[in-house]
Amino acid sequence: VVLWIVLAAVGAAVLLFLILTFNRLVRLRNEAETGWANIDVQLRRRTDLVPNLVATVQAYAAHEAETFQRVTEARAAAQLASTPAAAAQADVQLGGALNRLIAVSEAYPQLRASENFLALQQELADIEDKLAAARRYYNQTVYRFNTVQQSFPGVLVARPLGFHEREFFGTDEREPVNVTFTAAERA
Amino acid sequence: VTLKEQIRANRWRTLWLLLLFTLLVGVLGGILALVFDLSILIVVAIVAFVYALFSWLASGRIVAAVTGAKPADRAQYPRLYHVLETVAIAAGLPQTPPVYVIDDPAPNAFAAGRSPKTAYVAVTTGLLNLMDERELEGVLAHELSHVRNRDVRLMTLVAVLVGVIALISDFMLRIAIWGGGKRGGGWAGIVALALGIAALVIAPIAGVLIQLAVSRRREYLADASAAEITGDGEGLALALRKLQQDTQQTRHAPRAVAHMFIESPLNQASGLRSSFRSLFETHPPLEDRIRALEDSGGFRLAA
Numbered sequence: 156v157v158l159w160i161v162l163a164a165v166g167a168a169v170l171l172f173l174i175l176t177f178n179r180l181v182r183l184r185n186e187a188e189t190g191w192a193n194i195d196v197q198l199r200r201r202t203d204l205v206p207n208l209v210a211t212v213q214a215y216a217a218h219e220a221e222t223f224q225r226v227t228e229a230r231a232a233a234q235l236a237s238t239p240a241a242a243a244q245a246d247v248q249l250g251g252a253l254n255r256l257i258a259v260s261e262a263y264p265q266l267r268a269s270e271n272f273l274a275l276q277q278e279l280a281d282i283e284d285k286l287a288a289a290r291r292y293y294n295q296t297v298y299r300f301n302t303v304q305q306s307f308p309g310v311l312v313a314r315p316l317g318f319h320e321r322e323f324f325g326t327d328e329r330e331p332v333n334v335t336f337t338a339a340e341r342a
Numbered sequence: 343v344t345l346k347e348q349i350r351a352n353r354w355r356t357l358w359l360l361l362l363f364t365l366l367v368g369v370l371g372g373i374l375a376l377v378f379d380l381s382i383l384i385v386v387a388i389v390a391f392v393y394a395l396f397s398w399l400a401s402g403r404i405v406a407a408v409t410g411a412k413p414a415d416r417a418q419y420p421r422l423y424h425v426l427e428t429v430a431i432a433a434g435l436p437q438t439p440p441v442y443v444i445d446d447p448a449p450n451a452f453a454a455g456r457s458p459k460t461a462y463v464a465v466t467t468g469l470l471n472l473m474d475e476r477e478l479e480g481v482l483a484h485e486l487s488h489v490r491n492r493d494v495r496l497m498t499l500v501a502v503l504v505g506v507i508a509l510i511s512d513f514m515l516r517i518a519i520w521g522g523g524k525r526g527g528g529w530a531g532i533v534a535l536a537l538g539i540a541a542l543v544i545a546p547i548a549g550v551l552i553q554l555a556v557s558r559r560r561e562y563l564a565d566a567s568a569a570e571i572t573g574d575g576e577g578l579a580l581a582l583r584k585l586q587q588d589t590q591q592t593r594h595a596p597r598a599v600a601h602m603f604i605e606s607p608l609n610q611a612s613g614l615r616s617s618f619r620s621l622f623e624t625h626p627p628l629e630d631r632i633r634a635l636e637d638s639g640g641f642r643l644a645a
Contacts, residue, residue, distance in 0.1 A: 186434055189434055189436065190434055193431050193434075281424055284424070284428045285427065285428050285431050288428045288429070288431040288432035289431045289432070291432055291573060292431065292432050292433070292434045292571075295570075296434065
């Protein structure tokens with residue numbers, strides 16, 4: 156009889172552990188998906204903004220064909236990227252191309268003074284901040300999600316329960332797109 | 343002390359305090375059961391429950407009205423919206439909560455609403471004028487931490503419990519005085535009655551003290567979570583320092599909602615803050631909060 160009680164207790168403990176781990180993994184997976192959705196929204200906002208930005212700069216600086224080409228290509232590549240790692244890589248490309256575009260625009264005072272360009276830069280800066288925030292949250296969550304799956308009790312059950320580790324979205328050392336504002340423009 | 347340890351320690355302390363609370367209610371109930379009739383107790387319990395339910399449901403709506411908060415216009419406060427949306431994303435909230443502005447030169451902010459879905463944030467115009475973008479980010483992260491940690495729900499629950507204890511005590515005290523004891527005479531009856539009355543007097547005070555201790559714990563927790571969300575504890579510490587240097591008092595912030603603000607809106611006697619006085623504060627001293635942020639973030643603010 157004692158043996159049965161012990162066995163029942165062990166069984167109950169195992170079941171409880173399974174339920175708890177499962178719920179924890181589901182919660183983390185959902186959080187990671189929310190985080191990824193947030194990144195996706197910002198990436199999309201930026202790909203939507205790029206044609207507008209290119210057109211605006213083109214109106215004032217038609218000679219920079221090579222720069223426009225790079226931005227357009229990087230944008231196309233970014234739209235194709237589907238996994239977080241690929242998206243992160245495409246994001247670095249696009250960021251670099253945009254940085255170059257902004258740098259080029261410095262040479263055109265009329266462009267810099269144009270209201271349309273200012274508004275676009277403002278929005279680009281907003282996207283950059285939000286993208287950085289979304290990446291931090293997503294990577295933190297993925298780190299926790301993956302850690303549970305890799306460390307001891309979790310490692311036994313994560314796979315059988317159908318959980319898979321997630322990819323990080325790039326590294327935190329990624330260079331941001333540098334939108335520069337004077338104080339008056341910021342206000 | 344790392345951020346994670348701070349967060350964990352604060353969670354544990356809250357749990358202990360809540361256990362203490364349950365114990366308090368249990369002991370109170372036990373003593374009452376000894377002294378008074380069961381039927382009276384049941385009636386009191388039902389009244390207390392209805393009262394609790396009512397304050398639970400009504401709490402969210404009252405706060406905005408009491409503080410005079412108005413919805414913020416996006417065109418008028420673009421910076422506020424930009425920072426709030428960024429922080430909401432960093433905190434992983436399902437959506438950016440609505441934001442209200444209180445026309446008050448004293449810098450302060452609070453979060454309200456029982457769940458992340460119904461939550462909202464309010465800031466004073468004084469806060470917007472005083473803080474730069476980095477500091478504002480820290481303050482809003484602190485507020486959104488309250489939302490994410492379900493602090494509003496927790497504090498509402500605790501407040502309701504305190505109210506229930508007070509209600510029970512008040513009720514039973516009257517019954518005791520007007521003669522509702524179940525043992526007629528003898529020394530044992532008198533001793534039991536005295537014990538019951540003593541418990542009734544002490545319980546509400548103990549309840550309030552635990553409530554305030556929970557509130558202070560959650561402030562530390564929200565600070566630590568905010569540092570985690572923004573990855574910049576120093577920004578929040580700088581904001582707290584500014585709040586410390588500011589001496590204006592928030593105008594429309596009654597005691598009942600004091601625990602929700604980032605800085606206690608009540609008149610704090612600084613300098614002569616004895617440990618006894620600090621028992622009755624809703625917030626830990628700003629110096630201590632800044633120090634906790636410095637310890638976990640590995641930085642020191644210039645004096």
